[in-house]
Amino acid sequence: MTTAVLAPPAASAASSAAGPDGVQRGLNALVRSDGLPAALASVEDREGRTRTYTSGVGDLATGSPVPVDGQVRIGSNTKVFTAVVTLQLVGEGRIDLDASVDTYLPGLVRGEGIDGREITVRRLLQHTSGLPDYEDLVGDDMLRRQYLDPRELLDLALRRTAEFAPGARWQYSNTNYVVAGLIIEEVTGLPLAEEIEERVIRRIGLRHTYFPAPGDTTVREPHPRGYQWDPAGAPVREVTEIDPSAGWAAGQLISTDSDLDRFFGALLAGRLLPAAQLAQMRTTVPIGDSGAGYGLGIVSRPLSCGGVYWGHGGDIPGYETRGGATDDGRAAHVTVTAIPADPAVTARLEDVVDRGLCRS
Known part of the structure; x- marks a missing residue:
């Protein structure tokens, strides 16, 4: 593997005369x-x-x-922001963690071995839904600067077979959080970006x-x-x-x-x-x-x-x-x-x- 020649590391703001920590x-x-x-x-x-x-x-x-x-x-630190908004809506009585995806997005999540009536919001947030991931299908699109709508991301995932029955085990899948984001938008009637901005970023002063x-x-x-x-x-x-x-x-x-x-x-x-x-x-x-x-x-x-x-x-x-x-x-x-x-x-x-x- 060929890599560029790197300059010496910059000094740390925390370094002292005794040397770096x-x-x-x-x-x-x-x-x-x-x-x-x-x-x-x-x-x-x-x-x-x-x-x-x-x-x-x-x-x-x-x-x-x-x-x-x-x-x-x-990257995926974003998932925590999405989970926080979801759980705020749970606290407000607008989302039920143990309700099915179909409660909020009826008929949307369907595929081979995939049924939104069997997947709860909790299983989305905890990666125990069995939904397949789409990540490996879109890497080049990112680099080509191609915009992908959330529904397109979900459609890519739903071309694949379920990884396992809902609740059977844990497996990381970005698709879970796309669905969670769609639920937030459906429940609030506002774009996910606005909900994260108002409910998290401005609330605690992330500048x-x-x-x-x-x-x-x-x-x-x-x-x-x-x-x-x-x-x-x-x-x-x-x-x-x-x-x-x-x-x-x-x-x-x-x-x-x-x-x-x-x-x-x-x-x-x-x-x-x-x-x-x-x-x-x-x-x-x-x-x-x-x-x-x-x-x-x-x-x-x-x-x-x-x-x-x-x-x-x-x-x-x-x-x-x-x-x-x-x-x-x-x-x-x-x-x-x-x-x-x-x-x-x-x-x-x-x-x-x-x-x-x-x-x-």
């Missing part, structure tokens, strides 16, 4: 040893103090530095988070460029400007690491959901034998220093983000500017999150 060392290793173009992070401690970090270069063509706390595409409008392929604020490795031997490609509509309710948002820290902290502190709905959100099923659990749009992961943190993570062409927050007010998010081809690299990225949370 564990988070900075972890970011530097992701760039120097794993070949990622850039890495950036935000860590918030129990007292609300935030440290930001960068490593690598923000633009391989110019060698420009990584913008501190730059905007990035956050750098937004849902791109149809056809908007840009990133508004200072940001590192995103890259993609194609098959072995091909040069790295810049893929910053894409049409993220294929993510929609499952992956369209743009944000920063510090805004994600703020979002997950506010969520766990009860500022977005009533206690009953937050408890439902945090009721998990196992994700294989990983030690992690999937709730209603949120993931619990064990920490090396004891306890767990709650977050999600997201991949979208050009960016991979991992992180979350703890019940006692710590938060950390890390983003790299290419999706690693090797899962071991993602594991090292998650280790940087652990370092940030266990030392904050």
Whole structure:
């Protein structure tokens, strides 16, 4: 695999004369040893103090530095925002978690082994519906900047056979959140983007988070460029400007690491959901034998220093983000500017999150 030559990592805002801390060392290793173009992070401690970090270069063509706390595409972290809106509507009595999809979208979800009368809203949010995923069918459309309507995404998924009977087991599928987004729009009569903006982004003051409008392929604020490795031997490609509509309710948002820290902290502190709905959100099923659990749009992961943190993570062409927050007010998010081809690299990225949370 051919990769561009990278500049030395930028200095961290948290570095001292004694040398970089564990988070900075972890970011530097992701760039120097794993070949990622850039890495950036935000860590918030129990007292609300935030440290930001960068490593690598923000633009391989110019060698420009990584913008501190730059905007990035956050991919599947969007699912948590969609789940929050859904659960707010549950708290308002407008959606029932154990009602069928057909209650809100009659006759829409049908296919081979697929029947919306048998799939509940809870199963959508927890990925236990059995709905097949469409993600592998739309990757090139993103890079070609082709807009895809949510109904088109659902139609792609429904060409496939159900993965399993509803409730039989857990399996991740972006289709679940497309359907959840359609339910939100049906119940409220408003676009999903407006509901997320009003109910989440403005409510807790996320100043750098937004849902791109149809056809908007840009990133508004200072940001590192995103890259993609194609098959072995091909040069790295810049893929910053894409049409993220294929993510929609499952992956369209743009944000920063510090805004994600703020979002997950506010969520766990009860500022977005009533206690009953937050408890439902945090009721998990196992994700294989990983030690992690999937709730209603949120993931619990064990920490090396004891306890767990709650977050999600997201991949979208050009960016991979991992992180979350703890019940006692710590938060950390890390983003790299290419999706690693090797899962071991993602594991090292998650280790940087652990370092940030266990030392904050």
